[in-house]
Amino acid sequence: MRRIQFMKIALNLLLVAALPMAAGAQQMEAHIGNVTGHAEAGKALYYRYCWGCHGARGNGDGENAPYLNILPRNFVAGTFKCRSTPTGTLPLDQDLYNSVERGFNFTNMPSWNALTVEERANLVAFIKTFSPRWKTEKAGDPIQIPAEPALTVGSIQHGKELFQKLECWKCHGNEGRGDGPSASTLTDNNDQPIRPYNFTSDNRSKCGTTNKDLYKIFMTGLDGTPMPSFADVIKPEDAWDLVHYLRTLQYNDKSPELTLWLSTKEGAAIVNAQKVANTNTGSGVNP
Amino acid sequence: MSMKHAVLAGAVMLAASAVALAEPAGGTVSGKVTYEGTPARMKPIDMSKEPSCAKMYTTPPLVETVVTGSGNSLQDVVVYISAGIPDDPAPSNAAVFTQKGCRYIPHVLPFQVNQELKIVNEDQTSHNIHPLPKLNREWNKSQPPGTPPISEKYDKAEFIPVKCNVHPWMHGNFAVMKNSHYAITGDGGAFSLANLPPGKYTVTAWQESYGDQSQEVTISGSETKTVNFSFKAKPY
Numbered sequence: 327m328r329r330i331q332f333m334k335i336a337l338n339l340l341l342v343a344a345l346p347m348a349a350g351a352q353q354m355e356a357h358i359g360n361v362t363g364h365a366e367a368g369k370a371l372y373y374r375y376c377w378g379c380h381g382a383r384g385n386g387d388g389e390n391a392p393y394l395n396i397l398p399r400n401f402v403a404g405t406f407k408c409r410s411t412p413t414g415t416l417p418l419d420q421d422l423y424n425s426v427e428r429g430f431n432f433t434n435m436p437s438w439n440a441l442t443v444e445e446r447a448n449l450v451a452f453i454k455t456f457s458p459r460w461k462t463e464k465a466g467d468p469i470q471i472p473a474e475p476a477l478t479v480g481s482i483q484h485g486k487e488l489f490q491k492l493e494c495w496k497c498h499g500n501e502g503r504g505d506g507p508s509a510s511t512l513t514d515n516n517d518q519p520i521r522p523y524n525f526t527s528d529n530r531s532k533c534g535t536t537n538k539d540l541y542k543i544f545m546t547g548l549d550g551t552p553m554p555s556f557a558d559v560i561k562p563e564d565a566w567d568l569v570h571y572l573r574t575l576q577y578n579d580k581s582p583e584l585t586l587w588l589s590t591k592e593g594a595a596i597v598n599a600q601k602v603a604n605t606n607t608g609s610g611v612n613p
Numbered sequence: 614m615s616m617k618h619a620v621l622a623g624a625v626m627l628a629a630s631a632v633a634l635a636e637p638a639g640g641t642v643s644g645k646v647t648y649e650g651t652p653a654r655m656k657p658i659d660m661s662k663e664p665s666c667a668k669m670y671t672t673p674p675l676v677e678t679v680v681t682g683s684g685n686s687l688q689d690v691v692v693y694i695s696a697g698i699p700d701d702p703a704p705s706n707a708a709v710f711t712q713k714g715c716r717y718i719p720h721v722l723p724f725q726v727n728q729e730l731k732i733v734n735e736d737q738t739s740h741n742i743h744p745l746p747k748l749n750r751e752w753n754k755s756q757p758p759g760t761p762p763i764s765e766k767y768d769k770a771e772f773i774p775v776k777c778n779v780h781p782w783m784h785g786n787f788a789v790m791k792n793s794h795y796a797i798t799g800d801g802g803a804f805s806l807a808n809l810p811p812g813k814y815t816v817t818a819w820q821e822s823y824g825d826q827s828q829e830v831t832i833s834g835s836e837t838k839t840v841n842f843s844f845k846a847k848p849y
Contacts, residue, residue, distance in 0.1 A: 405751050414752030492757055493739040496779050507662050511781035515745065547753050552778030554741035554755040558763065 356419040356451035363419075363447025365455050371445055372452050379434065384456030396433040397516050404457035405515065407548040408533035413555035415466025416459060422450045424534070431530045469545055472562045474537060477570055482587050485571025488564060492556065497522040501600045502575030515550040522552075525572060526600065529579030540569045577601060640832030643805040644840040646690045646798050646818055652679045652846040653822075658716075658782045665737040666715035666780075677720045678784070678822045679846070686802025687844060689721045690820045691772075691788045693795035694806060695827060697814035701792040703728040707764070710775075710785070712740050712756070717775065717785030721821065723797055725790050726770055732756065732763040739779060744787060746773045753778075772819060786821050818842040 354365035373382075379398040381388040386400035399406070408425050409417040426446050429437035438446060454460045475481065489495065497512065499505040502525030514520040523531055532548065533539050545565060547555030560568065573583035577597050587593030657673035660666045667673075680688035708724030710717060713735045724730060732742050739757040748769040756763060767773070770791045777783035788795070796804040806816070811833045819825040823844040830838050 403751075412752075413754060414750040492755065493779065496739070508779050508781065512778055515751070547755075549751055549753060552741070552743065552753070554743065554753040554778070556755045559755050559757055559760055 354451055354455055356423070356447050356454065358419055358423045358443065358447045358450070361443050361447045363444065363449070363451035365448070365451040368445075368448035368450070368452030371441070371449050375438070375441075376449070384453070390434075394434050395518070396430075396514075396520070397518055398435070400516075401453050401456035403515075403550075404459035405550040407550060408543075409466070409546050409549070410468040410542055411466030411546065412469060412557060413547040413549055416463055418465045418468060419447075419450055419454075422453060423447060426450065428534060430532055431528065432532070469542070469557060470562065471538060471541055471545075472566075474566055474569075475563070477582055477586060479586060479590055479593075481567040481570045482574060482583060482593070483571075484564070485567040485569070488560065488568045489571055492559065492568075497552065498525065502526060502572070512552045514552070520551055525575035526577055529576045529581070537566075537569050537573070540572055541565055544568065575600070639808040639810050640835055641805060641807045641837040642694075642809060642814070642816055642830055642832070642840050643803070643837060644692075644842065646687045646692065646802045646804065646820075646842045646844070647685045648679075648681065648687050648823075648844045648846040649685070650846040651848045652681055653848055655679065660715055660780075660782070663715055663738055663780055669714040674714070674716060676782070676784075677716075679820070680720070682800045682802060684801070686798070686800070687820060688798055688800060688802065689719075690798040690802070690804075690818050690842070691721060691723050691790075691795060692798065692804040692806065692816065692818045692842070693723075693788075693790055694792060694809070695815045695817040697812055698792050698794060698809070701725065704793065707731040709733060709762075710787075712736055712742075712777070712783070715740075715777075715780050715783055717783060719785075719797075721786045721788060721797060723788035723790055723795050725793060727766050727768055730765045730767070730787070732765070734758060734760065740777045740783070741779055742775065743778055744773045744775045746771055749773065749789070772821075774821075788819065816840050818844075820844055823847070 356363035377388055379388040379390045379394065380386055380401060381391065384401035386398040388398060391398050404416060406417045406421065409421045411417055423446055426438045426449055429435050495506050496508045497506045499509065504522040504524035506522065509522050512520050512522065529535055531540060531543060533543050545555065545557045545560065547553055570583050573581045574587040574593065574597065577584060577600055584597070588597055655675040655677070657675055660673065677689065682688055703725045707729035708722055709731045710722050711733045715736060734740055734756045737758050739755060741753060741755045742763060743753040745751065748771045749767045754763055767787070767789045769789065771789050773787040773789065775785040775787060794806050794809065796806055798804050809832050813829065813831045815827050816830055817825050817827045826842050826844065828840050830840055832838060
């Protein structure tokens with residue numbers, strides 16, 4: 327009898343001790359669709375796959391970091407490039423998950439799609455434990471993206487005007503080659519030189535390949551880099567026009583936008599000139 | 614109420630009114646910020662990549678990381694009470710930071726925690742405003758010509774460098790202060806911190822290239838105490 331009572335007390339004590347842990351665990355989760363990632367489970371994965379670059383404390387100073395020309399992300403700072411949330415806010419769990427899944431084009435961060443969905447969700451949960459920001463702040467409200475309007479020559483032309491007016495060319499160059507007048511001076515938050523995206527190199531931009539990804543890049547900005555947010559400056563309906571034009575700059579990718587643009591005399595002339603390096607396409611102001 | 618109590622109550626009221634009266638008068642810390650040695654030569658800014666700005670100057674403006682004046686005085690130094698006084702609520706007026714001629718005006722803008730910060734673009738070119746805080750949230754926004762001012766706030770005290778990535782020579786600072794007792798030195802390097810209730814304070818002077826210095830000062834009554842700061846100038 328006495329033994330049973332003792333067991334009961336011990337059990338109660340255990341429960342009490344476990345309670346704060348459970349409350350803490352709530353913050354250490356990541357929600358990806360129906361999957362819940364747990365930081366504890368992600369920890370082992372992190373110290374197997376990630377710390378070589380991102381460091382034991384998550385501040386981006388892993389053993390390999392000095393050899394990388396785009397430094398690994400410092401998770402302690404809590405500043406992330408690819409988000410669906412406004413500039414200056416924390417990303418959604420889904421944004422971090424997408425980055426782990428996709429990897430970063432033009433950097434040493436590979437795609438981790440060899441891991442299972444659960445494993446990647448666990449990693450996201452663990453990554454969030456490095457920055458104190460996750461304890462005091464919530465992720466930002468994702469930006470509202472209206473449905474993509476039908477593609478027309480008019481929308482591409484309007485996008486081209488916006489590219490000029492908003493001075494995208496100052497960094498990305500008139501032809502989107504990433505060689506604008508300010509390109510050579512750009513640095514990121516680590517004071518490391520950083521190149522603006524060269525649209526002619528690939529159809530994969532840093533934060534994904536879809537039109538929606540392109541939309542998000544300039545409306546949220548890539549925090550920690552020179553790429554600012556244009557959310558206060560571009561109306562959502564205009565933003566899709568800019569997306570349509572940006573697609574035509576990716577002339578190695580047979581997108582519907584490029585096909586339509588090539589079918590016009592104006593578009594064909596610009597795209598053909600664009601293919602020859604250092605040729606002025608006449609698409610705008612040249613410095 | 615007994616006589617004794619009434620006298621006590623009266624004394625308390627008197628003391629309270631004395632404090633209330635003394636507070637706006639208060640003590641003052643004033644002084645001058647100077648440098649010794651040779652400061653780095655401030656180079657002229659080449660704005661040829663931005664003709665709309667370059668044409669606004671007959672002689673190119675100089676870099677402003679160290680601005681000196683007559684008598685070895687240092688300009689753009691933030692002098693503030695860093696300890697000994699409670700935090701103040703933010704004032705209702707906005708601090709205004711203007712981009713004009715591809716420069717930031719003022720070069721160093723002090724304002725309080727949670728005070729509205731208004732950023733204005735008066736140029737004919739697009740700027741991106743990219744403050745680089747360590748404690749506060751980092752954001753980066755584009756501001757083409759003719760767009761409305763950007764309104765922001767910072768919730769932690771910090772000195773924040775500000776840059777424009779499009780125009781790499783553009784460089785300024787936000788000084789986010791905890792209380793309203795701060796000043797920024799002008800041409801003669803002079804500053805004055807008024808309305809200080811009696812007490813012991815730490816006065817700190819911050820210069821963007823030379824870092825900060827602190828001194829202790831005790832204020833009683835409505836006296837004015839002189840505190841001077843001297844920074845060692847680095848030639849390079």
